[in-house]
Amino acid sequence: MREGIAEGVPAEAEESVQGAEAAASSPAVRRHGPLWKFCFKKYQIQGFLWLIPAAVLLVMFSVIPIVWAVIYSFTDWGFLSTVSFIGFENYGIVFGDSLFWNSLLNVILFTVCGLLLGNVAALALAEMLYNYASEKLASKMRFGFLLICAVPSVVSLLVWSKVIFLPTGGSATGVMNGLLGLFGASGTDWYLSNDPNIVRLAIVFTGFPFMGGTSFLIYYAGLQGINAEVIEASKLDGLGSFMRVFRLDFPYLRGTIKYFLVTGLIGGLQNYNIQVVLELSNEAAMVPGYYIYLTGLSSSFRNDEIDVLGGMGYACAMGMIMFLITLVLTILQNVFFKSKEDEA
Amino acid sequence: MSGATQTAALPIARRRKKIRISQIVLVAITLIFLVLTLYPFFMMLVRSVKSLPQEMYDPNTLTFPFQWENFSEAWGLIDESILRTFGVVILITAGLLLVASLTAYGLTRYRIPGKGAIVIAFLAVMMVPSSLTLIPQYQLVVVNYGMAGTWQGIILPTIAGALPMAIFLIRTFFMGLPNEIYEAATIDGCSNLRMYFSIALPLSLPILATQGLLTFMSSYNDFLWPYLIMQSSEQYTISALLVRLTRTAATTQNGYMGVTIAGYVLASIPLLVLFVICNKQFVKGITSGSFKM
Numbered sequence A: 001m002r003e004g005i006a007e008g009v010p011a012e013a014e015e016s017v018q019g020a021e022a023a024a025s026s027p028a029v030r031r032h033g034p035l036w037k038f039c040f041k042k043y044q045i046q047g048f049l050w051l052i053p054a055a056v057l058l059v060m061f062s063v064i065p066i067v068w069a070v071i072y073s074f075t076d077w078g079f080l081s082t083v084s085f086i087g088f089e090n091y092g093i094v095f096g097d098s099l100f101w102n103s104l105l106n107v108i109l110f111t112v113c114g115l116l117l118g119n120v121a122a123l124a125l126a127e128m129l130y131n132y133a134s135e136k137l138a139s140k141m142r143f144g145f146l147l148i149c150a151v152p153s154v155v156s157l158l159v160w161s162k163v164i165f166l167p168t169g170g171s172a173t174g175v176m177n178g179l180l181g182l183f184g185a186s187g188t189d190w191y192l193s194n195d196p197n198i199v200r201l202a203i204v205f206t207g208f209p210f211m212g213g214t215s216f217l218i219y220y221a222g223l224q225g226i227n228a229e230v231i232e233a234s235k236l237d238g239l240g241s242f243m244r245v246f247r248l249d250f251p252y253l254r255g256t257i258k259y260f261l262v263t264g265l266i267g268g269l270q271n272y273n274i275q276v277v278l279e280l281s282n283e284a285a286m287v288p289g290y291y292i293y294l295t296g297l298s299s300s301f302r303n304d305e306i307d308v309l310g311g312m313g314y315a316c317a318m319g320m321i322m323f324l325i326t327l328v329l330t331i332l333q334n335v336f337f338k339s340k341e342d343e344a
Numbered sequence B: 001m002s003g004a005t006q007t008a009a010l011p012i013a014r015r016r017k018k019i020r021i022s023q024i025v026l027v028a029i030t031l032i033f034l035v036l037t038l039y040p041f042f043m044m045l046v047r048s049v050k051s052l053p054q055e056m057y058d059p060n061t062l063t064f065p066f067q068w069e070n071f072s073e074a075w076g077l078i079d080e081s082i083l084r085t086f087g088v089v090i091l092i093t094a095g096l097l098l099v100a101s102l103t104a105y106g107l108t109r110y111r112i113p114g115k116g117a118i119v120i121a122f123l124a125v126m127m128v129p130s131s132l133t134l135i136p137q138y139q140l141v142v143v144n145y146g147m148a149g150t151w152q153g154i155i156l157p158t159i160a161g162a163l164p165m166a167i168f169l170i171r172t173f174f175m176g177l178p179n180e181i182y183e184a185a186t187i188d189g190c191s192n193l194r195m196y197f198s199i200a201l202p203l204s205l206p207i208l209a210t211q212g213l214l215t216f217m218s219s220y221n222d223f224l225w226p227y228l229i230m231q232s233s234e235q236y237t238i239s240a241l242l243v244r245l246t247r248t249a250a251t252t253q254n255g256y257m258g259v260t261i262a263g264y265v266l267a268s269i270p271l272l273v274l275f276v277i278c279n280k281q282f283v284k285g286i287t288s289g290s291f292k293m
Helices: A009-025 A035-042 A045-072 A089-095 A098-130 A135-150 A153-164 A175-182 A196-205 A215-224 A228-236 A241-270 A273-278 A288-297 A311-343 B002-009 B012-048 B052-057 B069-109 B115-127 B130-144 B151-176 B179-187 B192-203 B205-221 B224-229 B238-252 B258-277 B279-287
Strands: none
Touching (some): A045 A311, A045 B151, A135 B279, A153 B238, A153 B258, A215 A241, A215 B279, A273 A288, A288 A311, B069 B115, B069 B151, B069 B238, B115 B151, B130 B151, B151 B224, B205 B279, B258 B279
16 A cells, blocks of 8 residues: 555665675575685775765764764763763663653653644645645645755744744734734743743644645545546445545545555654743653753753753763664554564 | 435536535635644734734734834844855855766776665665754764754765765666766766766756755754854854744844744745745656655
8 A cells, every 4th residue: 555655665665775786696606716706706805996086975974973973872971071981870860850751741742742733734634635626726826835855944943933922021022923813812921931831832822724735635645546447436335525535535544544644643752842842841841862962062050950960971971862762663664564564 | 325326317508516615615614624724824924914002912813014124123133144055055056066966976986895785874874863963963073073053064075964965866866877878988988987977867857856955854844953053143043043932032122023023024024935936847757756765
């Protein structure tokens, strides 16, 4: 089903990859003479030359930071002039750090809400466009919804905070507070509110109605991939278009939906875009990514409730825990996908 | 469900009419959502042309006359930064495409020992969350490599971050190219470097354009890394500068947002133009399935 949605391209390519690699690594060449000569015959060592630029860049900017993060998570790297190993002490502090666990709960809330709202909206939009009688009109609408992609993401967040969810007390009134005023209700401070639930509400609803973006495009393309004969048959069987959405379209898109949910979950847990752009460091808005960022990089940020020996070492330890969580999720997802595909 | 069979029995004229009404409802609902989606950005345009008293007394409605001076003032604040951003973003895009395609070529055209392990290593690097590596990466680039405040301090780590995914995509595309072309070229005495430039690259223009477009957009949007690496707002790329201008508007503009919001509008124009030109390429790239892995 997933292959069908992707128009068969990745699946076929993937198979040919494995085929080619299996052929290359099979011991078709019999060994004669010294090992190095054999290596040159069976393999083309000069191929490594092509990989040098990427290898240098990745080692310098990706691999060394990973290694450092692992090592320094066991040290008091940060406020002190010397760095010394302190074993698992950082990890012990993380387990007693209520801000970290609260921020983890926050990010789970934001991610789950975002995934549900975002996918329902994207699916609904894809269905609506798919049911258009005029293809021309549908493509015009699609263009309108895609326009949002062209707005820089920072601009979009700033607009939400400086135009829509503007707090009370400033010289100007924001759109939401103006709307509340029309109904006679008093405005609130949204992102900066003292009420944690209002802060969370504002964060979850940033980007409403969640339809701009690219995920609806992929759902839409998936729907267009449904065989016309299947739809014809469903019509003959008396399936109305409303029922078709649930009986035919959603089952057909199941693979894509699952894919979006899984990648969205893993990506969402690491996300701290809105926090870092709008500097939302109160406990109601805090997420692990931003907590790590502040602990490791901000000189003005100190969480007084915990006794940390070194800011950067502690940040690395929290990063390691987030890494382990995403790793477990990825493994679970692989197991889950594999078993499901075997059933089908 | 029986509705469909009933309509099938109806005279054709009535059936058409029924379809049209449901179509009108459908279009109307989509339009409402489209308006809701675009509304914040419409408000951005409205706010960008407000004067200080208009912003204070009529913040949420269209007010006349427009204060166009906001745009010229905002342009004075961001013009250098936009040019700098273009430089950085073009270098990132070109560098990424070059390095990723070189690697993809090496991985598809050569029998390299441990090829499977190399591919898995690329994937593994991609899996590591950026929140884990951000702090050591910052220390490394700023302290050990001394790249604070330099272009390469932004460009090289950004390329490295986007590499694994790009290699993966381009490699998949390269593997789809028929082997016979290369064989024919080899018989004609074509070197591997020449084959890369005159066979592999021209034939994979679609995937290179898609990857390039997405890289261009995402690095134009990137805020955090330039914000950390560059040390003053004279050096910021546009996204970082907009955040800085917003944070300092309370003191530099006495809380007046008109100029800053005009800056948002100006900063959105380049991507908007690019998007309108490349709309088809963009849609094709997203939906081709190559971005779903």
